[in-house]
Amino acid sequence: MATAAGSTTAGKLASGKDHRQENFPVASIVLKREQRAPIMAFYRFARAADDVADNPTASAAERLSVLAAMRSTLAGESDESEEARALRAVLTERGLTPRHGLDLLTAFERDCTVARYRTWDDLIGYCRHSAMPAGRYVLDVHGESQATWPASDALCAALQIINHLQDCAKDFRALDRVYLPLEMLAENGAEVGDLGGPAATPGLRATIEQMATRTDDLLGQSASFAAQIRDRRLSVEVAIIHRLATSLTARLKTRDPLSQRVHHRRREALWLAATAGLSRLAGRS
Structure with a gap:
């Protein structure tokens, strides 16, 4: 399902922060090359969801709506979220379940209200x-x-x-x-x-x-x-x-x-x- 024109998306709420600005290494060159890409896919998904939850201008309802789209896309129930589609593709390729990404979204949903x-x-x-x-x-x-x-x-x-x-x-x-x-x-x-x-x-x-x-x-x-x-x-x-x-x-x-x-x-x-x-x-x- 395509995202409606003009609707709020994770991309519109992005902070611009990336893995090089984190306090701890993310998929560093220490790891094998073939393992870095799936880890970066998870990081980009998490970064996008974190930015949504921390956006200071969007309402709680808007942020929760974007996170809900990420959740439904990662679970394979829709195709609304670009970031979740990218991670879902990696999970499918690697034979992994979406449980860790879905667990992560619970925290960001909580950040919108707690x-x-x-x-x-x-x-x-x-x-x-x-x-x-x-x-x-x-x-x-x-x-x-x-x-x-x-x-x-x-x-x-x-x-x-x-x-x-x-x-x-x-x-x-x-x-x-x-x-x-x-x-x-x-x-x-x-x-x-x-x-x-x-x-x-x-x-x-x-x-x-x-x-x-x-x-x-x-x-x-x-x-x-x-x-x-x-x-x-x-x-x-x-x-x-x-x-x-x-x-x-x-x-x-x-x-x-x-x-x-x-x-x-x-x-x-x-x-x-x-x-x-x-x-x-x-x-x-």
């Missing part, structure tokens, strides 16, 4: 849809065992929360969206409005540190993930991502994302990636 999370468990529940499907998809593309999913899930949740913490002020100011659990803020004597200040209050700083510590726990749960992976190149990329995440989490314990830089500079990221990659190669039999 702007606060009460507890840490609520936030992890969000990550179950917003982050974990991406890792599971990459593993499926590589033919890895589902036994690797728990470690992958922990790492993907950690990456998502790191992004939430780095962007906490921007998310609040631009979208009135807060991923810091309200219970944690209250326990530390902080308020949502503190995210609009020029620097973190003591209570907000304590909340960010507390979340970074819990993120460290997730990184601990995923410490053996790279060693569980059979594909040598994917194992190296996972080790690199884990090292970058560990570094950023350490920074979040000492730096204020409202007033200080947390993101790696290019040279820093390359050094961390090189040392992690070489270490993983040296540790493989």
Whole structure:
């Protein structure tokens, strides 16, 4: 079914952001060439859906309508969404199901109507849809065992929360969206409005540190993930991502994302990636 002329589409709500602007590698040259294309198809689908959910000018109803078109197209019930058609073609070619893409859409649909999370468990529940499907998809593309999913899930949740913490002020100011659990803020004597200040209050700083510590726990749960992976190149990329995440989490314990830089500079990221990659190669039999 063709999209009606003049109707809102994912392309019209695109931010222009691409994989080179992400905090962590996406289908890097470390991976085998034949695996990069299907991963990029999933990324472009996810990027398009994320842009829809985060668009500051479209109404919630408009955004949900575009996401519904992406969902029906990915499920094979329509052909409305260009981005979903592209991913569906890759899934068909690879003999994969659309479940990870459909799970991902649940998170973006939630972003259109939910702007606060009460507890840490609520936030992890969000990550179950917003982050974990991406890792599971990459593993499926590589033919890895589902036994690797728990470690992958922990790492993907950690990456998502790191992004939430780095962007906490921007998310609040631009979208009135807060991923810091309200219970944690209250326990530390902080308020949502503190995210609009020029620097973190003591209570907000304590909340960010507390979340970074819990993120460290997730990184601990995923410490053996790279060693569980059979594909040598994917194992190296996972080790690199884990090292970058560990570094950023350490920074979040000492730096204020409202007033200080947390993101790696290019040279820093390359050094961390090189040392992690070489270490993983040296540790493989």
